[in-house]
Amino acid sequence: MGNIESFSTLPLQSIIPSYLYKQYSDDEDLQAFVDAFNSITQGYLTWYNQTPLGLYTSPNVTGPLLDWIGNGVYGIPRPVLSTQTSSTIAGYNTAPYNTVPYNGLSHSSSGTAEIASDDIYKRVMTWNLYRGDGQVFNMGWLKNRVNRFLNGANGSDYTVLDSPPSITVSGNVFTITSFQDANFTSLQECLNNGALAFPFQYTFSFVNIGFFNDGGVLWMTAPLNYPTSPAGLSAGSVWYNGGAVSVVPGVTPDPAAPPVFFGTITASGLLALGGGNLPLTNPGSTGQLWNNGGVISIA
Structure with a gap:
């Protein structure tokens, strides 16, 4: 008896088409109906083949379908990314005098809250479902x-x-x-709101590494993953030069390259992009980055 299921065998790719009985085959209207029926049915089959419901990382699994799979298959609801804090003052002797009316009630809240995007929702699911790191919490587990x-x-x-x-x-x-970016902000919000599985005995603090403008020079608060020496780097690479961000010389900038602006580019983005295409003279466009003799400056 052969295998009932095998991952080496593809599922049925084409439907068994419907057809007209011989005596009706010359009727164009009925034939059009059957053709439309077969086309719709094939569409359903193709969609199911391309959208394995357990594979939430599929680009075809989005929106309400992702919510249905996340909740129904894995039991993980779409998280709310919230920075809200609230406080309630009620009853006698719960607040100093002259802050609320005598024996009154005061409720206040501040911050923001929004539903996580599909991208962040899928990252949350992978954090909670990934088994390759093992089930024992340690520094390697957390870093991964x-x-x-x-x-x-x-x-x-x-x-x-x-x-x-x-x-x-x-x-x-x-x-x-x-590096300070939207993904790191989402990570902080998800951890603070309990959307990511983590031992309850521990707490977090976060340090954002980003750029700032030091008198027209692009500076970083710490090197993190930036090289701290140009030795061995290819031309156009960026590196951390004691706080300033510098470029390894040797590349002629492409004049058609899109401009890069302070406040838009992130530290991780510039590390990946490099500085070889930054203009070698001040472009005169406010906030645009340029290569000022090897040091990245801000116009």
């Missing part, structure tokens, strides 16, 4: 998950040894240091 969340678009796997985050621990507090 943080790196995968920050870099694995739409919950995809990521080579976690590339550009690992900086994580230190003191007592029961883990400090995560990473």
